[in-house]
Structures are given as structure tokens and as C-alpha cells.
Amino acid sequence: MNLLIEALWAPLTETYFQKALIGGCAVALVSGVVGCLVVLRRMAFLGDALSHAMIAGVAGGYLAMKLLFGIEAHAPSMLLGSLIAAVITVALIGLVSRVSRVKEDTAIGIMYTGVFALGVVVVSIFRGYIHIDLMHFIMGDILGVADSDLWASVLVCAGVLTVLVLFFRHFQLATFDPVMAASTGLPVLLLDYALTGCVSLVVVSAVSMVGVILVVGLLITPAATAYLLSDRLDRMMLLAALFGVTSVIGGLYLCVWLDSAGGGAVMLFCTLQFLVVLVLAPRYGVLARWLRLRRLVPQQVVEDVLISVLRQERDTPLPVLQRYVQVQQPTVLHKALRQMEQDGLIVVTPDGYRLTEAGDKEARQVLRAHRLWESYLASIGTPQEALHPTAHRLEHIRANGTVDYLDAKLGQPKVDPHGQKIPPKQGNNNHDKPNQES
Amino acid sequence: MDTKKVPAIEVRHLTVSYGARAALLDVSVTIEQDQLVGVIGPNGSGKSTLIKTILGFEKPDVGEILICGEDVQKAKGKVAYVPQRGAVDWDFPITVKEVALMGRYQRIPWYKNASAADREAAMEALSLVRMTDFAGRQIGQLSGGQQQRVFLARALAQGSDILLLDEPFAGVDAATERAILDVLERAKAAGKTLVVVHHDLATAAEYFDNLILLKQRLYAYGPPAAVLQEELLSQVYEGKLRVFADLARKEGAR
Numbered sequence: 001m002n003l004l005i006e007a008l009w010a011p012l013t014e015t016y017f018q019k020a021l022i023g024g025c026a027v028a029l030v031s032g033v034v035g036c037l038v039v040l041r042r043m044a045f046l047g048d049a050l051s052h053a054m055i056a057g058v059a060g061g062y063l064a065m066k067l068l069f070g071i072e073a074h075a076p077s078m079l080l081g082s083l084i085a086a087v088i089t090v091a092l093i094g095l096v097s098r099v100s101r102v103k104e105d106t107a108i109g110i111m112y113t114g115v116f117a118l119g120v121v122v123v124s125i126f127r128g129y130i131h132i133d134l135m136h137f138i139m140g141d142i143l144g145v146a147d148s149d150l151w152a153s154v155l156v157c158a159g160v161l162t163v164l165v166l167f168f169r170h171f172q173l174a175t176f177d178p179v180m181a182a183s184t185g186l187p188v189l190l191l192d193y194a195l196t197g198c199v200s201l202v203v204v205s206a207v208s209m210v211g212v213i214l215v216v217g218l219l220i221t222p223a224a225t226a227y228l229l230s231d232r233l234d235r236m237m238l239l240a241a242l243f244g245v246t247s248v249i250g251g252l253y254l255c256v257w258l259d260s261a262g263g264g265a266v267m268l269f270c271t272l273q274f275l276v277v278l279v280l281a282p283r284y285g286v287l288a289r290w291l292r293l294r295r296l297v298p299q300q301v302v303e304d305v306l307i308s309v310l311r312q313e314r315d316t317p318l319p320v321l322q323r324y325v326q327v328q329q330p331t332v333l334h335k336a337l338r339q340m341e342q343d344g345l346i347v348v349t350p351d352g353y354r355l356t357e358a359g360d361k362e363a364r365q366v367l368r369a370h371r372l373w374e375s376y377l378a379s380i381g382t383p384q385e386a387l388h389p390t391a392h393r394l395e396h397i398r399a400n401g402t403v404d405y406l407d408a409k410l411g412q413p414k415v416d417p418h419g420q421k422i423p424p425k426q427g428n429n430n431h432d433k434p435n436q437e438s
Numbered sequence: 439m440d441t442k443k444v445p446a447i448e449v450r451h452l453t454v455s456y457g458a459r460a461a462l463l464d465v466s467v468t469i470e471q472d473q474l475v476g477v478i479g480p481n482g483s484g485k486s487t488l489i490k491t492i493l494g495f496e497k498p499d500v501g502e503i504l505i506c507g508e509d510v511q512k513a514k515g516k517v518a519y520v521p522q523r524g525a526v527d528w529d530f531p532i533t534v535k536e537v538a539l540m541g542r543y544q545r546i547p548w549y550k551n552a553s554a555a556d557r558e559a560a561m562e563a564l565s566l567v568r569m570t571d572f573a574g575r576q577i578g579q580l581s582g583g584q585q586q587r588v589f590l591a592r593a594l595a596q597g598s599d600i601l602l603l604d605e606p607f608a609g610v611d612a613a614t615e616r617a618i619l620d621v622l623e624r625a626k627a628a629g630k631t632l633v634v635v636h637h638d639l640a641t642a643a644e645y646f647d648n649l650i651l652l653k654q655r656l657y658a659y660g661p662p663a664a665v666l667q668e669e670l671l672s673q674v675y676e677g678k679l680r681v682f683a684d685l686a687r688k689e690g691a692r
Contacts, residue, residue: 040530169543169552176530177521177540183493184544184596185514227531231576236531 011256016143020209020252023145024266026157027206028218028244033164033237034202035223035244037195040175040233045105046196047216049093049112050086050203054212055119055137057085062130063122072131075148079204086200089115116212140211142262143255149208156205160198164237171195172233210263217267222247225274228281243273300396301327301336306345306363307370307395309355317352364423365403370395371416371423372406378417379410387417444507446471446600446631447492452501454487461487465501465656469633469648471599474626476636476646478665480675483653485635486522489602492633493519505600515544518593522604522635523585528578534588535573538564541595563595564588567621583614590621601625603634607641619645639666 011017038047061081065074089111096107123132164171174181174191182188199219206215226239250273251266258265279286308324309316327333337353340346345359355363373391382390407413407425416422447469454462461484469475477485490496492503494510494517505513518541538560539552546552564570567587577585586606593601603622607615622632636642642649643662651658651665653674658665 040527167548169546170548172532173540173543176527176532179490179493179495179521179525180519180540180592182495183514183517183519231531231533232536233531 007257008253011253016145017252017256019145019147019150020142020262021249023150023153024142024209024248024252025245026153027202027209028222028248028266029241030157030160031202031206031215031219032222032226032240032242032244034160034195034198035219035221036226036233036237036240037164037171037175038199039220039223039227041195043199044216044220045108046090046093047199047203047219049089049108050200051207051212051215052112052116053085053089053119054082054204054207055132055134056115056122057082057119058137059119059122059126059130059132060085062132063126066129075146075152079152082204082207083200085115085119086204087197090196090200136211137207138212139261140207140209140214140263142209142252142266145209149205153205153209156201160201163194163198167191167194168234210266214263214267217270218244218247221267221270221274225270225277228277228284243270247273295335297336297339298332301325301332302340302345303366303396305333305336305340305353306355306359307366309346309353310360310363310367315349315351315354321353361426365398365426366395368423368425369398369403371420372403372410372413373397374416374418375410375413375422376406384417443471445469445504446473446506447633448504448507449488449492450502450504452488452491452503453499454484454491454496455499460654462491462498462652463654465652467650467656467659469631471631472626472629473631473647474622474645475631475633475648475650476642477633477650477652478636478639478642479652479657483674485652486604488650488652489519489604489633489635492602493517515596516598517600517602518596518598520586520589520593520601520603520606523582523608525604526577526585526589528585530577532577533573534564534569534575534577534580535560537577537588538573538591538595541592541597544596559597560591560595563591566594566624567591581614583610583617586610586614586618587621590618594625599630601630601632603632605635605637607636607638615641639671642666 012021035047038044058078058081061074061078064081065071065077092111092115093104093107096102096111097104102110120134123130123134170181170186170191173184174186174188178188181191202219203215206218210218222243223236223240225243226236230236230239247270248266251269252262254260254269255262255265277285282288304325305321308321312320321337322330322333325333325336327336337346340359341348344356345362346353347356348354370391373394374387377387377390377394378384404425413422445468447467449465449467452462452465453460465484465488477488479485487496491498492505492510494503494514503510505516508516535557539556541563542552542556542559546556561570561573564573567590569584569587569591572580572584572588577588580588590603590606593603606618606622610618622634626632634646636645643666646662648660649658649662649665650656651670651674657674658667658670
């Protein structure tokens with residue numbers, strides 16, 4: 001126990017860890033919140049593009065200050081340089097996708113690799129002048145955060161959060177329904193630019209910590225995790241911020257304990273969080289989906305039960321049903337019977353199962369479909385002995401007017417090929433209305 | 439107020455283009471107040487573009503649009519809109535209640551939160567379309583007709599006198615179509631002007647006071663009996679003549 005407390009406490013006394021914690025949390029907080037809008041607007045690739053474009057900006061800013069004023073590694077101008085590079089990249093992407101047939105995703109791919117390559121070439125040509133460690137840039141160094149980076153990230157966090165909170169409704173509406181937003185007089189284009197600006201700021205401030213490659217993950221993974229858990233944008237943003245912060249904290253401890261790369265540990269933790277939520281999320285999770293599917297009783301089995309009981313014309317015991325209703329596993333039949341009892345289609349009597357009024361109505365519609373399909377099959381020359389089994393498979397195809405079509409096409413027959421009466425159409429046929437109103 | 443009413447929507451010589459292709463060409467239409475107007479025409483005939491231009495979302499190349507006598511760019515928020523089902527992201531994290539509340543956003547100053555009165559108005563709009571029971575649901579968990587009604591509630595909550603609806607009857611069953619139409623007719627009775635993009639010619643005559651027949655150009659505008667003419671329809675819907683010939687005859691027999 002003491003060991004655990006020690007393991008948790010010891011890093012907190014180190015300055016580098018404190019700085020990493022503060023800077024990382026600030027960055028993760030704001031990128032989680034902004035990331036929600038990025039995810040909902042499907043702009044994920046843009047974050048990637050912005051981060052890669054930065055290196056050209058950083059090199060440009062470094063070079064300009066060095067050549068003009070002889071100042072070495074001037075942080076603010078490098079920051080400014082990366083913002084300018086980000087804006088130019090976004091503008092180029094827009095331009096290429098507008099003026100040519102090249103689509104936006106391709107334009108993003110071309111432009112960000114191009115600008116990234118430019119940055120790499122510039123850095124290597126001027127390696128005598130500028131001292132930028134490419135590896136540091138690509139991988140980030142959360143445990144070696146400079147004070148200037150720390151300040152930048154805290155300021156960006158405060159600034160961007162303020163904008164997003166103040167104009168939450170505007171961003172929400174412009175993201176959800178830009179046409180309506182424009183019709184009520186919201187400056188939709190300006191909001192787009194504002195959001196791109198916010199994303200650029202966040203990306204620029206985060207690159208020094210987790211590096212070019214991982215920054216997009218910090219932007220979208222917590223947001224995507226929150227997306228699986230939430231049905232409201234404000235809650236999604238809160239959750240995303242929370243997931244961002246927890247992945248920084250968890251990642252940092254992971255990195256100290258395992259002595260691994262900082263940025264990698266943070267993103268790994270973040271991704272694990274996502275995977276856990278993906279499986280366990282109560283509504284949109286994989287497990288919940290699987291359980292729902294498992295509980296689902298195939299409509300075909302329900303219809304087979306209905307029609308079997310109807311044909312018996314008396315209370316039907318289970319063994320009879322087991323003979324007529326084909327299921328892959330016996331449990332499916334039990335599940336179907338339970339479900340049908342709940343839905344009020346059948347009732348249990350001492351002698352077996354009996355159709356309720358609703359069940360009888362439903363059963364007659366299945367029977368009608370079956371006999372109309374048989375008539376149809378006979379009319380297209382299906383051999384006599386194949387009529388029943390084929391129709392038995394086809395009787396389940398009843399939605400959107402299929403049965404009415406057959407009826408009309410065959411000239412509204414009264415009896416089927418075996419001379420049995422075809423039940424009349426009933427107005428209240430649930431199957432023509434998959435989206436039933438309540 | 440004047441004894442003579444200002445037209446709700448006045449479209450004058452409107453041309454809208456996407457690149458070299460004109461989506462709308464020289465369209466002029468005057469829609470009087472308290473009308474239920476249908477916009478018909480084949481796919482890609484510029485129906486949605488017309489709606490978006492009246493909303494001020496698309497900018498016309500030539501021409502002007504007046505909303506109650508005022509230029510459309512100055513009349514922001516006076517026209518409410520129900521989007522096409524396909525244009526909505528149904529996975530968006532938003533509840534029915536919040537969508538209805540969006541109708542009130544234009545009245546809330548940017549530095550304030552939505553007030554209790556705004557929330558009440560949103561709930562009232564939901565009750566008009568009988569969707570209060572679903573207020574807490576995420577919008578993707580509704581049936582097609584319910585989804586349409588939620589957006590209708592949002593448009594009603596805006597309190598605009600002019601409502602534009604893009605294919606509200608697409609993908610809903612007959613009973614729901616009836617229910618939506620009821621709401622539209624009640625809105626009309628309450629003094630609203632409604633412009634509805636519609637693709638079912640068979641019901642167009644029954645539903646609307648006036649019809650706009652559109653295919654880039656304005657082919658006809660007037661009462662259904664005048665618009666649903668075989669000759670006109672065959673010009674607009676090339677090659678599907680036979681179906682509409684029956685329809686026009688039926689219409690003539692009324």
C-alpha cells in the first residue's frame with residue numbers, strides 16, 4: 001500500500017513532472033473540447049494537416065528572427081510562424097479543392113505532406129543556422145516542457161475555451177444545421193474560420209508536448225470516446241475534456257513507471273480509454289449492440305409460430321411448434337414465445353399456446369402473404385411440389401406494399417392454388433409501417 | 439397595416455448557378471401571405487436551391503428576393519426552415535428538446551443563456567406537433583415521421599410567419615403524411631405562409647393552394663388545375679409522359 005502511494009506521490013514532487021502535468025492537462029482539456037466540433041464536422045484530417053504544416057512555420061520563424069535580428073530560437077516568432085503556416089495550408093487546401101477536380105481529402109493529403117516536406121528540407125539545408133531537433137518535433141517531449149511552451153499552452157487553453165463557451169450555441173447551430181444558421185443571420189463562414197483558428201492554436205500548443213504525429217489523436221480520440229457516451233453536445237465536451245485530462249495523467253504515470261516516451265504513453269492511454277468505452281458504452285458500445293442483437297427475436301420465427309398455431313386451429317402444445325417452426329437453436333423458439341407473450345400475440349393455456357385477437361389478425365396477414373405468394377409462384381410456373389416450401393420462405397417478405405402488389409397483379413384472387421381461401425387484407429397491418437407512430 | 443397585404447415572398451428574376459450550370463434561371467414568383475404553396479419538379483430541378491436562396495444561404499447571381507417587402511439579406515430570421523431528411527446528421531449528439539430550442543436561438547443575445555421562457559416556448563412548439571413525450575430522446579432514435587415533426591417544431595418555435603419545408607413527406611408512411619399535413623394546415627390557418635418542396639404529383643393538387651412547377655426555369659405557377667396540365671408536365675418530366683397523362687386527365691375531371 002505504501003509502495004503504491006509512494007509510486008503515485010514521488011513523481012509529483014519533481015518539477016519536470018509538475019510542468020508536464022500542468023501543460024499536458026491544459027492542452028488535453030482544450031483539445032478535447034475543440035475536438036468534439038472537429039469530430040462532428042468530420043475535420044479530423046485537418047488537425048493532422050495543421051500539425052504537419054507547423055514545421056515549415058517553425059523553421060520560417062526561426063530563420064527570419066535569426067537572419068533579421070540575430071536572435072536564436074525566438075519562441076513567440078516560431079509560434080507565429082507555425083500559425084501562419086497553418087493558415088496558409090488551410091487556404092491552399094481550400095483553393096486546390098475549389099479550383100480543380102481534386103477532392104478535399106486528397107487536397108489535404110497533398111498540401112500537408114508538401115508543406116511538411118518543405119519544412120524538413122528547410123531545416124536540413126539551414127542546419128548550420130537553425131537548431132531544430134526534428135525528432136523532438138515529430139515525437140514531442142512532454143517531460144521537457146519549456147516554460148514558454150507552458151505559458152503558451154495555458155493561454156491557448158484559456159482563450160479558446162472562452163471563445164467556445166461564449167459562442168457555444170453559435171458553434172452548435174452552425175455545425176448541426178449551417179443552412180438554418182445562415183438563415184437566422186449567423187456569420188457561418190466567420191464561425192468556420194474561428195473554429196479553424198482555434199484548432200490551429202490548440203494544435204500548435206500541443207505539438208511541443210506530444211509531437212506532430214500524435215497531436216491529432218489528442219484532438220479527436222477523447223472527443224470520439226465522449227461521442228460514444230453522450231447524446232448532448234455540452235456533455236460530450238465535458239466528457240471529452242475529462243478523458244483528455246485523465247489520459248494525460250494516466251499517460252504521464254505510465255511513462256514514469258515504465259520509463260517510456262511521454263507523448264506515446266499519453267496517446268496509448270487515451271486509445272486504451274477509447275477501446276474500453278467502445279466495448280462497454282451503455283448505448284453505442286459493441287457489447288450493448290451484441291446484447292441487443294442477441295435479444296432480438298427473428299421476425300421469421302415469430303411469423304412461423306403464428307401461422308403454425310393458426311393452422312392447428314386449436315391450442316398448440318410446444319412439441320408441435322418444435323416440429324413446424326425451424327430454428328437454429330431451441331432457445332430461439334423459447335425466446336420468441338416469451339417475447340410474443342409479452343407483445344400480446346399469444347397466451348399460454350393448459351393445452352399449449354393460443355392466439356390472442358391481435359395475434360390472430362397478424363397470423364391471418366402472414367397466411368394471406370403465404371397464399372398470395374403461392375398463387376404468384378404458380379402463375380410463374382413453379383412446380384406444384386415446390387409451391388409450399390418456396391412460399392414458406394417468401395411469406396416473410398411483406399413490407400412496403402409487397403403483398404398488395406401481388407394481390408393486384410394476380411387480380412385479387414380469392415383462393416390459392418390448393419383451393420384454400422386467401423384471407424382479406426386488413427387495414428391495420430403493422431408491416432407496412434416500420435416506423436410506427438405512437 | 440396596409441389594407442393591401444405585402445407579398446410574403448417576392449422572387450424577382452432570380453438566377454443561381456453552380457459553376458457553369460444554372461440551378462435556377464430567371465425565376466420570378468410572388469407568393470402571397472397565408473398560402474400553402476407546393477414546389478414540384480423532377481430531381482435536380484433547383485427546388486432545394488430555391489429554398490436555400492430564399493433562406494439567404496445561397497447567393498443569387500442575378501435577381502432579388504424580398505421577404506415581406508424587405509431584402510432577404512436584411513430579413514434574417516424571418517423565414518424558418520425544415521431541412522430535407524438526408525441533410526441532417528442524425529447521429530449528432532442533440533436531443534429533441536434542444537432541436538426545438540434552436541428555434542429560439544435567434545432571439546437570445548449571445549451573452550445570455552436560454553431563459554425559462556425560451557425553454558417553455560420550445561416545449562410548446564413540441565406539443566403542437568405532439569412530440570413532448572420524446573423531448574429527452576436523441577434525434578436518431580425516432581421514426582422518420584417523428585423526426586420531421588421535431589424539425590417542424592423547431593420552425594414553429596422560431597415564430598416566423600414564413601415556413602419553408604424541403605420534402606417533409608419523403609420517406610414517411612401515409613398516416614404520418616396526414617399528420618404532418620394537419621400541422622401545416624393548422625399553421626396556415628394561424629396566418630403562416632408555407633412553401634413546401636414536394637415530389638408526389640398525385641397528392642400535389644389535394645394538398646396545396648398553389649403550385650410552382652420548376653425545372654431550372656419557372657414553367658408554371660398557379661392553382662393546381664392550371665399547373666398540372668399534360669402539356670406542361672411532359673415538358674418538365676420528359677419521357678414519363680404516360681403516367682402524367684393519366685394524372686392530368688384525372689385532374690381535369692375534377
